[in-house]
Amino acid sequence: MSEQMSPADRAKYAAAHRAAAFVEDGMRVGLGTGSTAAWLVRSLGQRQRDEGLRFRAVPTSQRTAEQAREEGIALVTLEEAGWLDLTIDGADEFDAEFNLIKGGGGALLREKIVAAASERMIVIADIGKEVGRLGAFPLPVEVIPFGWQATQRLIEETLEAADVLGREVRPRLAGGQPFVTDEGNYILDLHLGRIGQPRRLAMVLNQIPGVVENGLFVDICDMVIAGYADGRVELRDRDRGASQQDNIELPRPGNLFSDIAE
Structure with a gap:
């Protein structure tokens, strides 16, 4: 009702x-x-x-x-x-x-x-x-399972030069195990707080080996x-x-x- x-x-x-x-x-x-x-x-x-x-x-x-x-x-x-x-x-x-x-x-x-x-x-x-500005919601990034921890480290290094407020990256879990997408991939959630340049960040993230796609729709x-x-x-x-x-x-x-x- x-x-x-x-x-x-x-x-x-x-x-x-x-x-x-x-x-x-x-x-x-x-x-x-x-x-x-x-x-x-x-x-x-x-x-x-x-x-x-x-x-x-x-x-x-x-x-x-x-x-x-x-x-x-x-x-x-x-x-x-x-x-x-x-x-x-x-x-x-x-x-x-x-x-x-x-x-x-x-x-x-x-x-x-x-x-x-x-x-x-x-x-x-x-x-x-x-x-007013994107980023309060964690930004999902879909990555392939192979070497996902190395991909996470590359993302963390990339965020050091990004116009964001926070830089914490967490793997998404389901039942204590990595969450698996319909395509068989994993998701890393980026806790950024604020994203100053969404278009630039989207492009940079997709250049990282292991990243399939990110959740910024520009x-x-x-x-x-x-x-x-x-x-x-x-x-x-x-x-x-x-x-x-x-x-x-x-x-x-x-x-x-x-x-x-x-």
């Missing part, structure tokens, strides 16, 4: 529900990973049932693929889709320049590939994810839909340099969306 949802969940629902309206018949759509993307997948499944909407989707993780199948959404590989009309995904942080940190859910590599293969990327997030996002706990949403369009507001009706008691809220 909406009154049992946390303020953050209500905001995520509002942003995801509004973004679902951008999906049109026949589109090829990238589906993101994470708690906000889960609201999106449910909203799109409901549109299929209520409106007969038909589209094909490329999921960015096994978790999203499983949920999409449960909703009856037709899935294809990125190779089969060729190119995507739209990708909708969440973010762990976003700033006024549409720069993002992603990868809290461990799917940053597929998320970046899918987003880069799309005509447009819409980011959906609760307003609490907006920051010049990829086209629109941010920020949700508020009261159902308001703010749509910010990078190309138009403008924003608009809308209102979304939150789920009523007993609504099928209520089971997603944690």
Whole structure:
């Protein structure tokens, strides 16, 4: 029920529900990973049932693929889709320049590939994810398992010359063992506090041997839909340099969306 949802969940629902309206018949759509993307997948499944909407989707993780199948959404590989009309995904942080940190859910590599293969990327997030400067959320860096400790040391050395506030690097763990991504890689979380030059840092990190990709998404996002706990949403369009507001009706008691809220 909406009154049992946390303020953050209500905001995520509002942003995801509004973004679902951008999906049109026949589109090829990238589906993101994470708690906000889960609201999106449910909203799109409901549109299929209520409106007969038909589209094909490329999921960015096994978790999203499983949920999409449960909703009856037709899935294809990125190779089969060729190119995507739209990708909708969440973010762990976003700033006024549409720069993002992603990868809290461990799917940053597929998320970046899918987003880069799309005509447009819409980011959906609760307003609490907006920051003045990126870096409070740990920056994920995906690395291959071979020699990952040497890669970590190279990253730490690189950070000594970076415009960041902190330089602590921690391997992400799951059950006391290294967290393993869908691609079989590990993730190092960089606790930087503040990132002064996101574009430069992204380029430098990807030059380190052993690094597969990093969670800085720069010049990829086209629109941010920020949700508020009261159902308001703010749509910010990078190309138009403008924003608009809308209102979304939150789920009523007993609504099928209520089971997603944690």
